[in-house]
Amino acid sequence: MIDYANIQSTSAEPEASSMIQTFRAIGYSIETAIADIIDNSVAAKSKNIWIDYDWSGSNTTLSILDDGIGMSNDELIQAMRPGSKNPLDERASDDLGRFGLGLKTASFSQSKKFTVVSKASDCKPAFWTWDLDYVTKEKAWKLVRFIPNEDHWIKKVESLKTGTCIIWWDLDRLTRGTSEDNQEAKSKFLGVMDSLKSHLSMVFHKYIDDGLKIYFRDRLIKSWDPFMIGMDGLQTKPEMRLEGDSIRIKGFVLPHRSKLSAEQYNYGKGPKDNWTAHQGFYVYRNRRLLVAGDWLGLFKREPHYDLCRIKIDLPNHFDSEWQIDIKKSFARPPSIYREQILALAKDVRNQAVEVYRHKGKVLKRKLASDEYFPFWEERARHGKRFYKINRNHPLVYELLSKSGDLKKELEKVIQFIEETIPVPLITLQENENEKPHGQPFEGVDNNAIQEAMQKLFDGFVSSGLSVEKAKAKILNTEPFNFYPQYINFLANE
Numbered sequence: 001m002i003d004y005a006n007i008q009s010t011s012a013e014p015e016a017s018s019m020i021q022t023f024r025a026i027g028y029s030i031e032t033a034i035a036d037i038i039d040n041s042v043a044a045k046s047k048n049i050w051i052d053y054d055w056s057g058s059n060t061t062l063s064i065l066d067d068g069i070g071m072s073n074d075e076l077i078q079a080m081r082p083g084s085k086n087p088l089d090e091r092a093s094d095d096l097g098r099f100g101l102g103l104k105t106a107s108f109s110q111s112k113k114f115t116v117v118s119k120a121s122d123c124k125p126a127f128w129t130w131d132l133d134y135v136t137k138e139k140a141w142k143l144v145r146f147i148p149n150e151d152h153w154i155k156k157v158e159s160l161k162t163g164t165c166i167i168w169w170d171l172d173r174l175t176r177g178t179s180e181d182n183q184e185a186k187s188k189f190l191g192v193m194d195s196l197k198s199h200l201s202m203v204f205h206k207y208i209d210d211g212l213k214i215y216f217r218d219r220l221i222k223s224w225d226p227f228m229i230g231m232d233g234l235q236t237k238p239e240m241r242l243e244g245d246s247i248r249i250k251g252f253v254l255p256h257r258s259k260l261s262a263e264q265y266n267y268g269k270g271p272k273d274n275w276t277a278h279q280g281f282y283v284y285r286n287r288r289l290l291v292a293g294d295w296l297g298l299f300k301r302e303p304h305y306d307l308c309r310i311k312i313d314l315p316n317h318f319d320s321e322w323q324i325d326i327k328k329s330f331a332r333p334p335s336i337y338r339e340q341i342l343a344l345a346k347d348v349r350n351q352a353v354e355v356y357r358h359k360g361k362v363l364k365r366k367l368a369s370d371e372y373f374p375f376w377e378e379r380a381r382h383g384k385r386f387y388k389i390n391r392n393h394p395l396v397y398e399l400l401s402k403s404g405d406l407k408k409e410l411e412k413v414i415q416f417i418e419e420t421i422p423v424p425l426i427t428l429q430e431n432e433n434e435k436p437h438g439q440p441f442e443g444v445d446n447n448a449i450q451e452a453m454q455k456l457f458d459g460f461v462s463s464g465l466s467v468e469k470a471k472a473k474i475l476n477t478e479p480f481n482f483y484p485q486y487i488n489f490l491a492n493e
Helices: 016-024 030-043 073-080 102-110 132-138 150-158 183-203 205-209 262-268 335-367 394-401 404-419 423-432 447-462 467-475 484-489
Strands: 048-054 061-066 113-119 126-131 163-168 213-216 240-242 247-253 280-285 288-294 308-314 376-381 384-389
Touching: 016 102, 016 132, 030 048, 030 061, 030 102, 030 163, 030 183, 048 183, 061 150, 073 102, 073 113, 073 126, 102 113, 102 126, 102 163, 113 150, 126 132, 126 150, 150 163, 183 205, 183 213, 183 288, 205 288, 240 335, 247 335, 308 335, 384 404, 394 404, 394 447, 447 467, 447 484, 467 484
Parallel strands: 048 213, 280 308
Antiparallel strands: 048 061, 061 163, 113 126, 113 163, 240 247, 247 308, 280 288, 376 384
């Protein structure tokens, strides 16, 4: 290290209010913020965690109470200090933290004022508050010993042998400008709370299964297992181990939807209520889920891989190599593992595609038909690509053949649809991969698909096709090829 003993130096301490505003802009959602708070509860050996709120418009409070080991007054002040731990320090193997910022940045991201009340063994409850308005006024890193309704919060902690309660009481990011009787604002808030419960059921599912109890308004949160362990039809791949067995990677191919009940299928949609959004890697650090349903920059989402989910278990000393961020919601594999992970993922993805398409393949082999009817066809015009609706598609052909005098008008409308397809926007969205592309009729009432299949089937049979040939033709017609599970329900009326 260079010796600066005889070289001039000066202080350059960060300006308090500016630095806190920087912390606020890190990008937490309320789900990731609460999860970060719960990490501290887990690290404090909590067996029970209670999340609660009191809706009062802009005066709404949200609290997280645990029965962990708690903190003395001095320990609490240190915990409230930004950067209370060096991320380079060696951590206990079960430590879920890293930067010493989680409590502060998570709370700052959602509230301008938050208080921590804590009680360690043989200590009285201690509490301190960060008030960002006060920090801005004083231009100093100063805590205050104040909270509205102090007795209420002290009694909550005193009811436990040891424990800690975090109270957010100026939720400006979520409730600013709202009133208690604003039903629209309350409905939006309750929707966020529902999303929060689902997120926690996923992030801490391993801990919940091991006995941790997380209550939301006194109702126990049940775990959500992304790999649907124990369900019939689940296929698992051999586990890959790296770095002397410390990194473990395992692939899962979920059951085909034809093997799932409606309840099981909806369970598989997970907190994001979408199978496609949940495909990909699940990165765990000390059993805590960091990244859920993400291809880590290696692949794009496509509906054909909906059944593919891959688990990666990491110890906490690989944070830097895997680029774990402050929010604990981002990870990227190091280049030295990239090819191995890529090879494993391709293998699991290939098997997932086979299962995804298997039902249709078996039926198609049994009902053998060669002709395929796509809904859209690619065409070239003046050296450029265009897309046309296939006039030979059974649904389109039937519509046009029965349209009579309206046929010309229908053709005009179809032409306008063809000429105005937002291809540039679709291409942009695919490249940026901001939202997964769903398969036809995903997430909507599938009765429309079943009714159309039945009507088409009846028409084919009436025209002289055998039942098997009619079913085969439907299986080769887009978008019915995505729903082979309904083919066996077709009946000749």
